[in-house]
Every structure is written in structure tokens, then in C-alpha cells.
Amino acid sequence: MGRYVLRRLLWTPLVLLVLVTLTFTLIRAAPGNPFSRERALAPEVEKALNEKYGFDKPPPVQFARYLGGVARGDFGPSIKYKDRTVRQILAGGLPKTVLLGCVATVLALAVGLLAGVVGAVRQNSVFDYASMSVATFGMSVPTFVTGPVLVLLFALAWKLLPVSGLDVAFTWAPALGVVALHAAWRVVEFSRVGRAGFSWGREAACAWLGMLAVAVAAVTTILVRTPALVLPAVTLALPFASRIARLMRAGMLEVIGQDYVRTARAKGLSETVVVVRHALKGGILPVVSYLGPAVAGILTGSLVVERIFAIPGIGREFVEAALSRDYFLVLGIVVLDGCLLIAFNLVVDVVYGFLDPRIRYD
Amino acid sequence: MTTDVPEPAPAGVTEREAELLAETARGEGPWAQAWKRLRRHRMAMGGLVVVVVMGLTAVLAPWIVPFDPRTSERWETALRPGATHLDLCNEIVLQKGEPRPSDVPECVRDALAGGARHRYEVDVAVQTVATLRVTMEGAKVQQIGEGGKRHAKVELGPHDTLVVKEGGARLATDVLEAGGTLPPGMPRKDGRWVLLLEWTRREAGAVRRVACALEGGAIRSVTVDGKEAEGEVRVRAEDVQDARLDGVSRVHSHLLGTDLAGRDLLSRVIYGGRISLLVGLVATLVSLSIGVVYGAVAGYVGGRTDVVMMRVVDILYALPYIFLVIVLLTVFERSLLMLFVALGMVQWLTPGRIVRGQILSLKQREYVEAARTVGTRPVKTLFRHLIPNTLGIVVVFTTLTVPAVVMEESFLSFIGLTVMYDGEPLDSWGALVENGRNALGTDGDRWWLLVAPAAAMSVTLFSLNFLGDGLRDALDPRQKGRG
Numbered sequence: 002m003g004r005y006v007l008r009r010l011l012w013t014p015l016v017l018l019v020l021v022t023l024t025f026t027l028i029r030a031a032p033g034n035p036f037s038r039e040r041a042l043a044p045e046v047e048k049a050l051n052e053k054y055g056f057d058k059p060p061p062v063q064f065a066r067y068l069g070g071v072a073r074g075d076f077g078p079s080i081k082y083k084d085r086t087v088r089q090i091l092a093g094g095l096p097k098t099v100l101l102g103c104v105a106t107v108l109a110l111a112v113g114l115l116a117g118v119v120g121a122v123r124q125n126s127v128f129d130y131a132s133m134s135v136a137t138f139g140m141s142v143p144t145f146v147t148g149p150v151l152v153l154l155f156a157l158a159w160k161l162l163p164v165s166g167l168d169v170a171f172t173w174a175p176a177l178g179v180v181a182l183h184a185a186w187r188v189v190e191f192s193r194v195g196r197a198g199f200s201w202g203r204e205a206a207c208a209w210l211g212m213l214a215v216a217v218a219a220v221t222t223i224l225v226r227t228p229a230l231v232l233p234a235v236t237l238a239l240p241f242a243s244r245i246a247r248l249m250r251a252g253m254l255e256v257i258g259q260d261y262v263r264t265a266r267a268k269g270l271s272e273t274v275v276v277v278r279h280a281l282k283g284g285i286l287p288v289v290s291y292l293g294p295a296v297a298g299i300l301t302g303s304l305v306v307e308r309i310f311a312i313p314g315i316g317r318e319f320v321e322a323a324l325s326r327d328y329f330l331v332l333g334i335v336v337l338d339g340c341l342l343i344a345f346n347l348v349v350d351v352v353y354g355f356l357d358p359r360i361r362y363d
Numbered sequence: 364m365t366t367d368v369p370e371p372a373p374a375g376v377t378e379r380e381a382e383l384l385a386e387t388a389r390g391e392g393p394w395a396q397a398w399k400r401l402r403r404h405r406m407a408m409g410g411l412v413v414v415v416v417m418g419l420t421a422v423l424a425p426w427i428v429p430f431d432p433r434t435s436e437r438w439e440t441a442l443r444p445g446a447t448h449l450d451l452c453n454e455i456v457l458q459k460g461e462p463r464p465s466d467v468p469e470c471v472r473d474a475l476a477g478g479a480r481h482r483y484e485v486d487v488a489v490q491t492v493a494t495l496r497v498t499m500e501g502a503k504v505q506q507i508g509e510g511g512k513r514h515a516k517v518e519l520g521p522h523d524t525l526v527v528k529e530g531g532a533r534l535a536t537d538v539l540e541a542g543g544t545l546p547p548g549m550p551r552k553d554g555r556w557v558l559l560l561e562w563t564r565r566e567a568g569a570v571r572r573v574a575c576a577l578e579g580g581a582i583r584s585v586t587v588d589g590k591e592a593e594g595e596v597r598v599r600a601e602d603v604q605d606a607r608l609d610g611v612s613r614v615h616s617h618l619l620g621t622d623l624a625g626r627d628l629l630s631r632v633i634y635g636g637r638i639s640l641l642v643g644l645v646a647t648l649v650s651l652s653i654g655v656v657y658g659a660v661a662g663y664v665g666g667r668t669d670v671v672m673m674r675v676v677d678i679l680y681a682l683p684y685i686f687l688v689i690v691l692l693t694v695f696e697r698s699l700l701m702l703f704v705a706l707g708m709v710q711w712l713t714p715g716r717i718v719r720g721q722i723l724s725l726k727q728r729e730y731v732e733a734a735r736t737v738g739t740r741p742v743k744t745l746f747r748h749l750i751p752n753t754l755g756i757v758v759v760f761t762t763l764t765v766p767a768v769v770m771e772e773s774f775l776s777f778i779g780l781t782v783m784y785d786g787e788p789l790d791s792w793g794a795l796v797e798n799g800r801n802a803l804g805t806d807g808d809r810w811w812l813l814v815a816p817a818a819a820m821s822v823t824l825f826s827l828n829f830l831g832d833g834l835r836d837a838l839d840p841r842q843k844g845r846g
Contacts, residue, residue, distance in 0.1 A: 016678055027690050141828040142821045143770045145777045145793065149800040149813050157803060158810070301685045305774065309800070319686065320778050323693045335686050 009347050020339045021332065025067065028328050029060050071336065077329035081322065087333040091315060095337075098314030100169065101306065102299050104234045107220045109241035109295070110213065114288070116242075117249025121257065121284070122276060132246060139243035144302050148236040148309040155232060163229045170226035176219040183211040206282070233310040237302050241295050245288050253284035289353050293346040300338055397755075400837040407833020413826035421637040430615070430627035432634045433787070455485070455603075457573065458595035461581045468606070470613045474577055481577040486604040489569035494528070495560040502544050502551055509562070516540040520565060528559040570604055619815045623802050628811065631795060632819050638782065638791035639820070642702055643769035647761055649707030650768075654714030655750060655757065661715070662722030663745050673719070676712050684709045685771070692775065697783045702775075706768050714760050721753040755838040762831035766824045773820065792820045 070077060076087035116136070120129040139147075155162045187207065191199060224231050256262060257280055265275045303316035315334055322330035401407055420427065456466040464472055474481040495517070498506040507514040517539040519525065525534035527550065536546045545551070550558070573596055576583045585592045606613050619628040661672040688705045695701055725731070726749070734744045773793025775781075781788040788794070799813030 012678075019678055023687065024690060027687065027694055137828060137832075138821075138825060141766060141824040143773060143824075145774060146796055146817045146820055149796065149803070150817055152800075153803060153810055153813060157805065304685075305777065308778070320689065323689050324779065326693070331690060335690075338686065 006347070006351060009350065013343050013347070016343055017336070017339055021068070021071075021336055022064070024332055024335045025064055028326075028331060029063070067332070076333040076336075079322075079327055079330050081325050081327040081330065087329045090318060090330060091333055091337060094313060094315040094318050097312055098300075098303050098307070098316055101230070101233060101237065101303060101312060101314060102296075104220050104223060104230065105237035105241070105299055105302075106296070107213075107216045108234055109238040109245055111217045111220075112238070113242040113245025114249055114285075116246040117288075118253055118276065118281070118284075120246065120250045121253030122272075124254065129250075133250070136243035136246045139239045140247070142240075143305075144236050144240065145305045145309065147239055148232075148306060151232055151236055152309070162232055169223065169230065171219075171223050172226070175222045176215050179215045179218040180211070183207075183214065206278070210277075229310075233306045233312060236309070237299060237306045240302070241298060244291060244295070248287040248291055249284065252287040253280060256280045256283040259283070286353065289349060293342075293349045296345045297342050300341065397837045401833050404833040404836060406829045407837075410826035410829035410833065413822060414830055417636060417823050417826075418640060420633055421640045424633050424637045428630040428633050429618070430630045432626055432630040432790075454600060455598045456595050457575050457582060457585050457598070459582055459585060468613070470608050471577065474608060475580050475582075478580050479578075481609055482574065483577060483606070483608050484572060484574045485598055485606045486570045486572055487598050488602045488604055489566045489571050490563055490602065491566055493562045493564070495525075495562050497539070497558040497560060499545075499552070499556050499558055501553055504539065504541055504543050504545065505555075506541055507539060514541075517562070523562070523564040526561045526563070528561050534560065565602070573598060620811045622798060622812055623809075628815050631790065632792070632816050635790055635792045635795050635816060636819060636823070638789050639769050639772060639793070640823075642699075642706065642772045642782070642791070643765045645703050646706035646768045646772070647710065647764045649703050650710035650764065651714055651757065651761065653707065654711035655718050655753070657711065658715040658718030658720075659722050659745055659750055659753075662719040663726060663741065663749065665723075665726075669719070673716075676715055680712055685774075688771070688775070689778070689780065692780045697780060699782055699784060699789075702772065702782055706771055709771070710764055710768065713764070714757065717756055717760060718750075718753050721756055722749055725749055725752055759831065759835045759838055762827060762834050766827040766831070769820075769824065769827075792816045796820070 067077065074088065076091070078086050079090055082090065116132045120126075120132050123129055187204070220234075224234065253276075257276075262275060262280050265279045266272075270278075300316070303314060304320060305316075306312070307314045307317040308320065315337070318330065319334045321327075322334065401411075454466075455468060456462065462471075462475075467475075471483055474483070493509050495514075496506075496508040497504060498508070507517055517525075519537045525536075525539065526532070527534070529550075532549070534546060534549065539545075545558075571588055573585070573587050573592075575585045585596055587596060603614065615627075617627050617629065619632065621627055622631065657672065661669045688709060691705045692701065730748060731744060734748055739747075769792075772782075773791060773796070776791050776793035777797045779797075781790060781794045783789070790798070795816035796813065799809075799816060802809050802812045
């Protein structure tokens with residue numbers, strides 16, 4: 002396992018380098034320059050501007066200077082917003098995007114996993130058909146279609162939710178309450194089972210469920226206190242919840258037919274225990290391997306959702322920057338997103354290896 | 364041995380069994396079997412029908428479209444679905460003699476130019492004008508009276524107006540009720556006073572027929588409800604219910620309404636589908652061509668070349684592609700070709716991997732060995748034997764990728780990166796959804812501008828996905844045993 006992680010970590014800088022080089026090349030290959038969009042400038046002014054931003058040096062030198070800057074944490078100045086650096090803009094927008102992304106992810110996981118498990122356990126029931134149809138629909142319709150339609154229905158026509166306004170209100174109480182409940186549950190279990198029945202493996206498994214429950218509680222608190230966040234989070238989460246539900250259901254169905262599940266049932270364990278303790282761990286594998294592309298999709302999806310709901314995150318900044326040729330901002334966002342994605346993919350692969358010992362890394 | 368004549372069933376065998384026996388005797392190829400399996404999947408067949416219909420609509424668009432999607436009408440407001448209007452006129456003025464070109468609609472102008480005899484009829488909604496006596500107490504409405512009647516509430520229809528008799532100011536409200544107040548900007552007095560309003564309203568169902576005879580380039584006569592009219596007859600375009608030239612209706616009816624610039628929405632949605640589906644198809648084919656060849660070469664050659672090629676794929680896989688596509692499109696011109704290339708380049712990785720996997724397993728088959736024994740060159744083996752056998756997976760991949768590409772293209776046009784052709788933007792469904800979203804209005808007034816393209820897109824994508832699911836189930840070799 003350690004060797005695998007090490008090898009992945011070594012690949013990471015290479016992938017990032019390719020990403021930055023590619024983006025840099027594309028941008029610099031553009032006809033015209035960022036200043037030509039406004040009115041034609043006097044040659045001296047243009048020359049001064051080029052010097053200021055370093056565009057007068059040959060491209061490889063510019064690239065080297067940029068890399069050096071990034072290594073120091075300096076992403077360059079923003080050409081569009083003349084009084085701020087890229088780093089400031091990113092720092093301002095990142096929290097909002099991350100918040101939206103996290104809320105959407107937790108929502109998608111909670112709803113998707115639940116629907117998938119229940120659908121698999123009650124296969125071919127009304128719930129199964131209904132949820133799978135909704136899932137196919139949610140998967141095939143893009144966010145920029147569902148978003149405005151949801152806005153039309155819930156905010157404009159029926160006036161149930163506000164369209165924008167993002168003062169996030171949060172209390173710790175419900176989340177802490179869930180933690181307390183989880184601790185109480187484990188303590189009761191321990192008192193029942195005693196020292197002999199205790200196992201770290203089982204605690205770890207329960208801890209995962211506990212963490213998911215805490216996340217759900219936290220997200221519910223946020224959504225209830227900040228109704229303006231509901232529509233963007235639901236819009237963003239919908240396609241992923243759909244995919245997760247389908248994957249979970251397929252995974253569970255495959256696992257439920259296996260011999261070890263039959264053994265568990267034959268031993269007389271209740272259906273819930275069989276599902277949660279035995280089948281879940283195997284059935285969740287396709288979902289875990291989907292999580293990497295899912296986060297990538299959530300980052301991309303935030304481009305749309307932030308635009309529709311006027312949320313000042315980095316997704317919205319990216320499109321504006323690309324359209325107005327703000328090179329440094331575009332590069333900065335691409336690098337940032339690349340890092341996030343690669344880091345997350347690494348984590349996901351490690352978790353996958355932890356869950357399924359059959360995987361060999363070579 | 365295959366034979367076309369089914370053998371007679373032995374005695375004591377049911378019809379179903381006889382059918383199965385005949386089938387086995389015929390021997391079906393894998394495609395026929397797959398088609399049979401697909402037929403049983405009801406939702407996939409439904410999806411297939413929808414996709415075929417959409418495809419036909421897209422191809423036949425220039426001939427079946429009711430209006431030119433780029434022509435905007437002169438009045439620039441959004442009309443509701445089902446709205447009708449005359450072509451290019453706000454008000455018609457009909458009187459004897461040669462009319463000014465701006466006074467008559469286009470069809471009449473064309474008819475007059477011909478010089479032959481024509482008849483033009485207009486059904487005009489009847490409007491009545493009544494005087495309302497509104498008794499006010501300060502700014503509050505006490506009573507509304509019309510003639511001898513009293514109204515508790517006066518609601519205006521879409522074509523009605525309330526005008527203050529003195530000064531002609533128009534009331535900016537749809538409702539006037541006893542106990543309520545006047546809208547701001549209206550005259551106000553203290554104590555008890557009376558406000559006189561002129562209420563113009565359209566009588567439901569009542570229609571006045573205006574007819575005129577055209578001959579020799581001029582209007583010969585004008586009649587209103589059969590009676591000859593003296594002087595000029597003015598008709599507002601919005602009062603026209605129907606207009607006929609020689610019995611043929613010349614009123615434009617917009618099935619889905621128009622957008623804010625007056626362009627017919629149905630035509631725009633059809634043309635939008637044309638662009639979206641075209642881009643989806645071609646970009647998928649581009650990605651297929653690159654991916655299949657790449658994967659086949661990697662799988663067939665094997666060894667270190669394969670490892671290197673797959674490492675490249677792994678690296679490229681980790682990149683957030685949509686960002687690069689956006690950068691690409693903002694940097695270079697947004698032509699159709701550029702779009703195909705950009706989107707095709709995003710998708711080729713997946714068929715590359717899949718085809719490589721298939722080739723790796725197919726490489727071991729006997730027919731490949733046989734071909735090599737006979738002396739077939741590797742390239743020929745690749746193209747003649749191996750690649751055609753990956754077609755099953757490739758077909759499934761296509762049906763699942765086309766919707767993904769359609770979504771990506773719509774996403775790009777949603778952001779504003781619409782495809783440009785000859786300097787004009789080609790609005791695909793994504794652009795229409797964005798337009799609709801911006802034009803919604805505070806209460807969702809102009810909902811049809813969003814709902815129409817959204818529905819078209821959802822239905823098409825939904826059907827494509829179902830079709831893909833069905834095809835995957837039908838072509839999956841694992842199902843053969845159970846099929």
C-alpha cells in the first residue's frame with residue numbers, strides 16, 4: 002500500500018506540469034493579447050503594459066517565471082481586476098465553491114446511497130422503479146436545464162425559496178448531537194458485548210457510518226438555516242445522486258447474490274445486519290471508484306450553478322476570466338482545480354484499496 | 364446448415380416450441396439476436412422512436428420549419444404560445460384607393476402588386492367602451508359604478524385598458540376593486556370625489572368582419588359587416604382574430620410563442636436541435652476515429668508501446684478537460700470545425716481504453732492466428748478482423764457518448780460560447796435555455812421561453828440514455844446465455 006501511494010505521489014507533479022504547460026501554451030497561442038479587447042492603445046502604453054506583465058520576454062522565460070512564482074505561492078496579478086492579485090481572488094472565491102461542493106456531495110451521497118440500497122433490497126418494487134426512473138432522468142438532463150426550471154418553479158412561480166442571497170448560517174448543535182448519539186451507541190454496544198467482542202475493524206466501519214451521519218446533520222442544518230443554498234445544492238447534487246443510486250443498486254445486487262451473503266443469512270442474522278455489515282462494504286465499491294470523476298463533475302458543475310444562482314465562487318470567475326483573456330487568473334484556477342482533483346483521486350484510490358483487499362497495484 | 368424453409372414441427376409440440384425449433388434451424392447471427400433482445404426492452408424502444416423522430420426533424424428542419432428562426436418581427440415582445448398575429452403590421456388602414464405600403468400587411472401588398480382580383484377579410488374583435496364612475500374617499504375606492512350597475516371588482520383582460528377621462532392617463536393596474544386603492548401616479552384629492560374612467564374592453568366571441576376587394580393595384584371597396592364603409596377603417600393588429608386572403612388564412616400562429624426579439628420559438632427549437640444533434644454526432648465520430656485506432660494499435664502491438672500509450676492516456680485522463688475546452692474555444696475562433704475537434708478530443712480516451720481491452724482479449728483468438736499464418740499483414744488483420752469485432756462495444760459507447768457531447772456543447776453555448784457560422788451565432792438548445800432563463804421575468808411570466816428548449820433537450824437526452832441502456836443490455840455477451 003505504501004509503495005502504491007508513493008508512486009502515485011511521484012506522478013502528481015508530472016501531471017500537474019503537463020496541465021500547466023498545456024494551458025499556458027494554449028493561452029499564449031492566442032491571436033491578439035489581453036489589451037487588444039479594449040480600444041486600441043498607443044504603442045508606448047502597450048509596450049509599458051507588456052513590460053509590466055512580463056509579456057515582452059520570450060515564452061519559455063515567461064513560463065519559467067510563472068512556475069517560479071507558483072512555487073512561492075504567487076499566481077500573478079489579475080489583468081482584469083487591476084487592483085487584486087490572482088491569489089486574492091482565488092482566496093475570496095474558494096470558500097464559497099468548496100462550501101457548495103461539500104454540501105452537494107454530502108447530499109448526493111446520502112440520497113444516492115439510501116435510494117440505491119433500498120432499491121436493491123426491495124428489487125422491482127414500486128420504489129425501485131420510481132427511484133431508478135428519477136435517477137435516469139436526473140442523470141441525463143444537464144444542470145443548466147434543471148437549475149433554471151427549479152428556479153422557475155420554486156422561486157418564481159410558487160415562491161417557496163429565494164433565488165439568491167448567501168448569508169450562510171450554521172450552528173454546531175445538531176452535528177454535535179449526532180456525534181454524541183454515535184458515542185452513546187458505541188458505549189451501549191460495548192457494555193453489552195464486553196472486552197472480548199470488541200474489534201477495531203468494526204469500530205472503523207461504524208465510524209464511517211457515523212461520519213456520514215454527522216455530515217448529513219451538518220448539511221441539513223446549513224440548508225435549513227440558509228434556504229438560498231437549497232436550490233443550488235439540489236441542482237448540483239442531482240446528477241451525482243442519480244449516478245450514485247444506480248451504481249449502488251447495481252453493486253448491491255451483485256453482492257447480494259454472492260455466497261458469503263448467503264452464508265450470513267443462513268447463520269440466522271437479521272436482514273438489516275446482513276445488508277449493513279456484510280453486503281454494504283462490497284456493494285459500495287463502484288460508488289467509491291466513481292467518487293473521483295464525481296468530484297471533477299461537481300467542480301465543473303459549479304461553473305454552471307454559480308452562474309445561474311449568482312454565487313461568487315471560483316467557477317463563475319473562471320468563465321469570466323477565460324472570456325476576457327485574464328491569463329493569470331485562468332492559469333491559477335486551472336492549476337488549483339487540477340491540484341484538488343488529483344489529490345482527491347489519490348485519496349479515493351487509497352480508500353478503494355483499503356476496502357477491497359483483492360486489488361493489486363502494479 | 365441454414366435453410367430458409369422451416370421444417371414442419373413434430374407432433375405434440377406447442378407453437379412456442381415449434382417457433383424456437385425453427386429459429387435454431389435458421390441460425391441467427393449475433394446482430395439479429397441483439398435486435399430481438401432490444402425489441403423486448405420497452406423503454407429502449409420508446410427511446411429509439413423519440414431519437415429517430417428528433418433526428419428526422421433535425422434533418423428536415425429547413426423544410427418543416429414554420430418561420431425563419433432568425434427573422435424577428437417588428438414589435439419586439441414575447442408572445443405566448445398559441446398567439447397569432449398579422450405579418451409585419453401594427454395597425455392596418457383600409458380605404459378606397461391605393462394604400463400606402465406601411466398601411467397594409469405584406470400579403471396584401473403582394474396581392475396588390477399582382478394586379479389580379481383578390482378579396483381580403485379581417486375578423487376584428489369587437490371592443491366596447493364604457494364609462495366608470497368611481498367614487499373615491501381620499502385615495503381609497505368606495506364604489507365603482509357603470510351606468511346603473513355597480514361593480515365590486517373590475518378585472519382587466521390582456522387587451523383591455525382603463526384610461527382616466529381627464530388627461531387620458533392610463534391606469535397601470537389589472538384590478539380595481541371597492542375597498543382598494545389607486546395605483547401610484549394617479550390623481551388624488553381629499554375627501555369625497557368622483558373619478559371618471561374610460562374602460563375599453565374586448566367582448567368575448569364578438570367579431571366584426573372587415574372585407575375589402577382588391578383589383579388592379581388598388582382597393583376597390585371596403586365593407587364592415589357587409590355595409591359599405593366611408594372613409595378609412597383602422598384596425599389594430601392586436602385586435603385581429605383572423606385574416607384571410609382569398610379564403611386562405613394569413614395569420615401567423617406561433618405554436619410555442621416567440622422570444623423577446625419576436626422570433627418564433629418552435630422554429631428556433633427545431634434549428635437548435637439540428638445544431639446540437641449535429642455536433643453530438645460528428646464530435647462522437649471524431650472521438651471514435653481517434654480512440655478506436657489508438658486503442659487498437661496499442662492493444663495489438665502490445666509490449667512497451669502499449670504501456671507508453673496507456674500511460675499517456677492515464678495522464679490525459681487526470682486533466683480537467685472542460686476547462687481546457689473552454690480555454691481552447693476562447694482562444695481560437697468558435698467555428699463548427701473547432702468545436703468538433705475540441706469536443707472530439709475530450710472523449711477519445713474512453714473508446715481508446717475500451718477498444719484496447721477488447722483487442723487484447725480478441726488477439727488470442729484462432730482467426731487472428733489463422734490470418735497470420737496465411738500471411739496477412741498486421742495492419743490488414745487489425746482493420747479487417749479485429750476492429751469489426753469490437754463494433755458491439757463501440758455502438759454502445761456511441762449511444763452513451765452522443766448525449767454527453769450534446770450536453771457539453773449545450774453547456775458551452777449556455778456559457779456564451781456559441782458556435783459561429785459566417786459571423787452569426789448558431790443558437791443550439793443550450794443558448795436557447797440561457798436566453799429563456801434570462802427572459803423569465805420576476806414571476807416566471809415568460810415561462811415558455813425556458814420550458815420549450817428545456818423540454819426538447821430533456822426528452823432527447825433521456826431517450827438517448829434509455830436507448831443506450833437497452834443497447835448495452837442487448838449487446839452484452841454476458842446476457843447471451845440468459846437471453
